[in-house]
Amino acid sequence: MALYGERGFEQTTVAEIAKRAGLAERTFFRHFSDKREVLFSGAAALEALLVSTVVTALDDQVPIDAVVAGLETAGALIQQRRDFSRQRQAIIAANTELQERELIKLASLASAIANALRQSGVREPAASLTAEAGIAIFKIAFERWVNGPDELDLPTVIREYLSVFKDVTARG
Amino acid sequence: MALYGERGFEQTTVAEIAKRAGLAERTFFRHFSDKREVLFSGAAALEALLVSTVVTALDDQVPIDAVVAGLETAGALIQQRRDFSRQRQAIIAANTELQERELIKLASLASAIANALRQSGVREPAASLTAEAGIAIFKIAFERWVNGPDELDLPTVIREYLSVFKDVTARG
Numbered sequence: 001m002a003l004y005g006e007r008g009f010e011q012t013t014v015a016e017i018a019k020r021a022g023l024a025e026r027t028f029f030r031h032f033s034d035k036r037e038v039l040f041s042g043a044a045a046l047e048a049l050l051v052s053t054v055v056t057a058l059d060d061q062v063p064i065d066a067v068v069a070g071l072e073t074a075g076a077l078i079q080q081r082r083d084f085s086r087q088r089q090a091i092i093a094a095n096t097e098l099q100e101r102e103l104i105k106l107a108s109l110a111s112a113i114a115n116a117l118r119q120s121g122v123r124e125p126a127a128s129l130t131a132e133a134g135i136a137i138f139k140i141a142f143e144r145w146v147n148g149p150d151e152l153d154l155p156t157v158i159r160e161y162l163s164v165f166k167d168v169t170a171r172g
Numbered sequence: 173m174a175l176y177g178e179r180g181f182e183q184t185t186v187a188e189i190a191k192r193a194g195l196a197e198r199t200f201f202r203h204f205s206d207k208r209e210v211l212f213s214g215a216a217a218l219e220a221l222l223v224s225t226v227v228t229a230l231d232d233q234v235p236i237d238a239v240v241a242g243l244e245t246a247g248a249l250i251q252q253r254r255d256f257s258r259q260r261q262a263i264i265a266a267n268t269e270l271q272e273r274e275l276i277k278l279a280s281l282a283s284a285i286a287n288a289l290r291q292s293g294v295r296e297p298a299a300s301l302t303a304e305a306g307i308a309i310f311k312i313a314f315e316r317w318v319n320g321p322d323e324l325d326l327p328t329v330i331r332e333y334l335s336v337f338k339d340v341t342a343r344g
Contacts, residue, residue: 062344099279100272107275125333128312130340136304140297161297168302169236169341 004039004091009098036101039088043105050074050109051116058120063127067113067134068162075141075154082150089146110135133169137161176211176263181270208273211260215277222246222281223288230292235299239285239306240334247313247326254322261318282307305341309333 003012003020014035018025032038053073057066078085092098113131122130141161145154175184175192186207190197222242229238250257264270286303294302313330320329 064341065344096276097272100269100276103275103279104268104272107271125312125316125336126340128315129308129333129337132308132312133305133337133341136301136308140300140304143300144297161301164297165301165305166341166343168298169305169338171338171342 005087009035009091009095036098039091039098040101040105046074046077047109047112049077051112054113054116055120058117063117063122063130064133064162064166067117067130068137068158070113071134071138072155072158075138075145075158078142079145079154085146106135106139133165137165177259181207181263181267208270211263211270212273212277218246218249219281219284221249223284226285226288227292230289235289235294235302236305236334236338239289239302240309240330242285243306243310244327244330247310247317247330250314251317251326257318278307278311305337309337 003017012035015025017035017038018027032041050070050073054066054070057069061069092102110128110131113134114128117127117130118124138158141154141158144161145152145157148157175189184207187197189207189210190199222245225245226238226242229241233241264274282300282303285306286300289299289302290296310330313326313333316333317324317326317329
């Protein structure tokens with residue numbers, strides 16, 4: 001990923017990435033479907049952690065709180081890689097295609113959460129709406145954290161934004 | 173757009189689209205930056221209508237209700253083109269790049285709404301969270317409507333889903 005930062009995502013070829021990583025190009029494509037995927041390589045593990053935390057939290061929390069509990073756990077993991085996250089964000093912000101890929105990953109996280117909620121007995125459209133609410137909170141909290149001062153704690157921002165979210169969507 | 177339906181988005185060239193529309197290729201590119209944009213051509217007008225409705229509704233409604241009032245107005249417009257919407261949805265569902273473009277359009281709608289809320293005095297993060305909540309409701313309501321029976325009224329589905337959304341995000 002350092003290469004993307006040095007010379008820009010578009011100017012970096014797969015051959016260069018593979019060389020820097022000490023891999024053959026063929027090996028690169030065994031791991032990543034294209035060069036965009038390098039930036040999203042932890043996504044599957046993060047999704048699995050998120051979903052399993054949500055399912056466990058549903059035992060004693062209402063769905064929206066369970067979803068946010070999962071997002072806080074994922075947020076704690078992301079926070080361990082603050083510098084990586086910031087570099088990655090700068091690369092994505094500079095490239096429309098990468099922004100699109102980022103949004104589709106968030107949308108597939110929302111689908112995975114909605115699926116887990118349905119399997120735990122939450123009906124539609126509540127399951128999808130709850131999952132989308134969680135992802136909306138995560139998206140805005142992450143933007144705040146990644147662009148904010150070093151002291152910010154991502155799980156805390158997520159929890160605070162859940163509270164603001166409940167206020168702004170409260171019945172009048 | 174009929175061409176995309178007939179032979180698939182990927183198999184259709186700009187030259188063919190331009191020919192079907194009776195345009196020179198150069199004229200096509202004066203109107204659309206690429207062939208994906210054909211499917212998103214009404215987006216700017218829709219965004220303008222949405223934002224102006226939200227701003228007016230803020231006079232006597234809380235932000236989330238004002239945002240949903242704007243989305244209902246946009247929904248009424250979309251509903252006038254039900255067959256177009258369905259064809260378009262089928263084309264987008266079959267192509268990952270188009271799904272990404274659709275998501276980035278929704279994200280830019282959310283930004284436009286958040287911007288309008290801030291200019292009307294809503295602070296952050298409430299403005300961004302309210303805008304994302306509205307787009308989440310719209311996204312799930314639209315999916316229901318576009319895949320549902322003909323009798324469904326999109327503005328009604330949006331309003332109903334706002335109500336479910338308030339229930340699922342209510343303080344316990």
